[in-house]
Amino acid sequence: MNEITKLQPGLEPGVGVSSGGGPAITLRQGDGLDAHTRRTLLQQERAIARKYSSNGKAMWPYTVITLGCFAMWLAFWPLAMLDIMPLWIGFPLSCIFAAGGYITSHEAMHSNIGRPGTPQRFWNEAVGEVATIILIFPFSMARMMHLHHHYYTNDPEKDPDYTDAAPGKYSAWYKTWLNRQPGVDGSIHHYKRVLERIGTPAAKKALRDTMLLQLFSMAFFFAMSWAGYAMEVALLWWLPRHIGLSYIRYWLSWAPHHPRTGTGRYDNTRVFRTWIGHWLSMGMQYHVVHHLYPEVPNHLTRSAYRELKPILEARGVDCSPLKD
């Protein structure tokens, strides 16, 4: 019998009220747990999370990968314009950089690469600023909106990502495109509206950064295109951005939060299994760990989940889709 089942005699396999070996009143899972059990489970949960929490000194691969990929993407432009590198090489790699960039930026949003006041802080901010440029999505806006998503997960009014809600996977993919249309209140358009409503100096800065990045990128698009490099713009930036945004919206927002009904600590995400696997889903099968402990970096959420699983089950999380 493990420590979790010891806390909840009613959950012991084969032991219950009917067998005569259980408690007079069976303790139920989830909300039915008494205060002592909840507190003990939380302590155990936090002890496990602490083991997997990010350490700025060990997060350097995120920095190296981000800056390396960004340098490669910058190099693609002259290489493609001078016909040294064919666009069929640059295009898929740019798509990977666009989608993958969000993952490293996401670590920076949670200060996992370098906490304030540490020597790694500079690199945390550098990664955040650079990683989502291909998405034309400034770090200031990304960080603020993502933290709001954590505060108000699945709240129809306050969760900035709620516009990704869709009844099924096909409609979810469609919505990723629809939300980016000029007259639809979704994606970055929705973020702008949320930032205007927040109205703090940080929100105003995020709006200004967004405007400047959008203006710069459009000026770059138009100048390059009229200079004869429209195909380079299309295959190194425009299409990778759209593909990357759709991929991120589906896997990082819709899939782990569907059907977006729970707003509690243990039910605002779902554990799911996908045929595309751990890496291509960007670790989102274990998104519950991220919402509970954002300080656990993406590459450690699977290990943390495996250790936390008995506690999560005791708290009423449906872990059945993932056996391990």
Next chain:
Amino acid sequence: MVYEKLTIMQTALRQLFHWMPFLFGIGFIAPLIAQTMAYWDIPAPLGISRIAFGLMIGAPWGLYATLRGRWL
């Protein structure tokens, strides 16, 4: 005075972003169509240049996106 200038600038920027799909049609889609046709060696119809053909597609398409709020 400063507030007035700020308001004029904000209005100008809002208008610029409002018309951005139309500008996108002219600034990006038109040359993309022309250069894609050139890459595949496809001539423009009616004896017009490829860029004129690109503008004939890109500008109305951008205008449609601006007015309707969707590209398709």
